[in-house]
Amino acid sequence: MINISKKIVITCLCFCSFSLFAQSQLISNIHGYTIKDGQLVQFKALQFNGDTIEEVYTEHDILPYSTQANIVRIDGKGQTLLPGLIDAHGHVLSYGLSLMRAQLRTSQSENDAVNMVKAFRQQHSNMQWIQGRGWNQVLWPSNTFPTAASLDKAFPDTPVWLVRVDGHAGWANSAAMQIAGVDAKTISPEGGEILRHSDGRPTGVFVDNAMSLITNNIPSLSVDEQQTVLLTALNALAAMGLTSVHDAGVGSDTIKAYQTLENFNKLPIRVNAMIDAEDPNFAQLMTAGPIAAGSDKLQINSVKISADGALGSRGAALIEDYSDLKGHKGLLLYSNDALIDTIEIAMKSGFQVNTHAIGDLANHIVLNEYQRLIATTQSRHLRHRIEHAQVLQLSDIPRFAELNVIASMQATHATSDKNMAVDRIGNTRIQGAYAWRKLMTSGAIIAAGSDFPIESPNPFYGLHASVTRQDHQNQPFNGWYRKEKMNLTEALASFTSNAAYAAHQESMIGELRPGMKADFILIEDDIFTTPYEDMWKVTVNETWVNGKRVH
Known part of the structure; x- marks a missing residue:
């Protein structure tokens, strides 16, 4: 018994010694940028050991001597190094499936869409x-x-x-x-x-x-099939510079698929999964409480609720009629009682509540219920979110900061919707739509995402839209409702530190500083010297998560 104990102690000491003296890695010859307290910080080298950052070397710091042991040196070759980018609102399974389905985004007409489906069918003749x-x-x-x-x-x-x-x-x-x-x-x-x-x-x-x-009549994917689809999506996201994604609405089977991938250490990037309030097992999941994951790659402590539809399909719930369809105000997807019950159950169970709201009526209702239920459940610290927060009454904008509610928004929605948004809601209501500057001025935190596969998950499309309010043809001139633009530091924060904060992960990711996880990307162009109109063209050369290159 004594010999066995000694062996255990020796083994533990050896393991600790290996951990303590593992080789550090130093990336230099880079243009480094990170966010600290909302401000931009530049640096010239980054040192990390295992999954943790040890040092960030700024301009006047002296780098370790080239002869110093236990440091593996990596030549950054003049590339730009940024914190790993975080998409605060996407749909991973849907994106993976979209990579395996007919792509109609570029269709020019109804007949053109049909022809694209015909071409897809020729390549996938075995699908039921x-x-x-x-x-x-x-x-x-x-x-x-x-x-x-x-x-x-x-x-x-x-x-x-x-x-x-x-x-x-x-x-x-x-x-x-x-x-x-x-x-x-x-x-x-x-x-x-x-x-x-x-x-x-x-x-x-x-x-x-x-x-x-x-x-409901389309055959469901098995858990094993979902794992394949999720991995396809996550690897594609990593190639775009995303090191973490908030998966907005997953069901029980998808949770099992994620947990299996995590258990076998197969998740290439981090996933913050929101439980879908429409899942048949929602009540049981709420009773069980936030799900403890086995690693820092997977987090499940929030709930996704959808209060209304979308603006383009006239499903967003508005207070007044649609400007281009009299007598129609959109759709509320829950009765008021059902919405209250769902939010309250989630808050009482310790979950962050993330509610999709696009129309001004849906946003107003959700803010009202948040205000009342945050007080009764004492859950202000959970940083509840409104997903999209797209069309707001001006009087509702200050309520985000007042209630400690995060605005989870997607910059490319503005540049995609500019072709129809004014038609839908008119010149007055548009003043409270896609209102990034008004929200930030009121003290609200904006966490950026893309809502993929509705939009491209490429985060540089989002950064471009944030600072230009233009499409890829640089239209309209000087930006659509340009006063709502972000500056580049604000935009980068929305995809890094703000998005991390929106997931309660700000002490782990979102910034590059000692003690944080070594999640970062290397890109060809310096975004702080690249013309804004070209930012969407930026390419990602390498993506690192937990100190390991995943792309």
């Missing part, structure tokens, strides 16, 4: 259902929703389901509707709408909660 994503009727000459008829000509027997770019509407053919049992007699569910012809027949387009009429 044909699925795709990305169409946007606002960009088509017709500016009208598509119909099943155009799909039926190409696919009379195979079910087709194509999700709109914002994820809040879907386009089905007749074969899909027949499998789902949808016809003129089918009633639109609460919080959803079946678009219809004048005679009552479904056109093939389903908005928000009505989408489930079709999707």
Whole structure:
């Protein structure tokens, strides 16, 4: 027994000695930038040991002697080194699936979209259902929703389901509707709408909660299949310079898939997963409380709720009518009682609550309920969030800082929506829409994301949109509602320190300083000297997570 104890002690000492004296790594010959207390800090070298940063060397600091032992030296070759970028709102499984489905983002018309699906089908002939994503009727000459008829000509027997770019509407053919049992007699569910012809027949387009009429009939992925899809997505995100992502709404099976990947140390980047409030096991998950993960790669301590739809499909809930559709105010996806119950259960269970709200009515309702329930549950410290916070009454803007609520926003939504936003809400309400500067001036913290696959997950697209309010053709001149722009330091903070703060991870990631995790990227161009209009073209050469290169 004594010998065994001695062996254990010796083994532990050896392990500790190895940990203490593991070789440090020093990256020099770089243009380094990080954020500290909201301010930009420049540095010339970064030293880390294992997964932890040891030193950040600024201009006047002396680097270790080249002969110093236990330091592996890496030549940065003049590249720019930034903290690992964090996407505070994406959909990992959907993004992975989008890489395996028909891509319709560039479709120029309804017929063009159908032709793109036909081309996709030729390459994927074994699929029982044909699925795709990305169409946007606002960009088509017709500016009208598509119909099943155009799909039926190409696919009379195979079910087709194509999700709109914002994820809040879907386009089905007749074969899909027949499998789902949808016809003129089918009633639109609460919080959803079946678009219809004048005679009552479904056109093939389903908005928000009505989408489930079709999707409930599509075979589900197994947990093993989800692991493959998640890994495909996460590796693609790493290649774009993302070292962490907040996955906005995951179900029980996806949680199991993430946990399995984590258990086998297969997660290439960090995941902060939000439990989907619509999951069938939601009540049990809330009773169990925040899920303790086995490593710092996976965190599950928040809940995702969707209060309304999207602006492009006119599902965002507005206080007054849509400017381009009188008598229509959008859709609330929950009854008031159900929304209150869901938020309250999550807060009482110790979860951060992250609620999707796009229209000014949805945002107002969520802020009202947050104000009341944060007080009764004493959960202000949980830093609850509103996802998108897209169209706000001016009087609601100061309430974010007052309630310690984070605005989780996506810069590329503004540059994508500029083609239709004013049509939808008019010149007065637009003053409170995509209002980054007004929110920041009021003291709110903005955590940036992309909402992929609705938008590209490329964070440099988001940085570009943040500082220019322009599309990739540099339009409009000087930026769309340019007074709402961020400066580059603010934009970088929104994708690093602010996003980390929004996940309660600000002591671990988001900045490069001693004691923090060694999450960083190396890029070809110095974003602080690159013309703003070219920032979206920046390429990522290397991505490091926990001191290991993952791309």
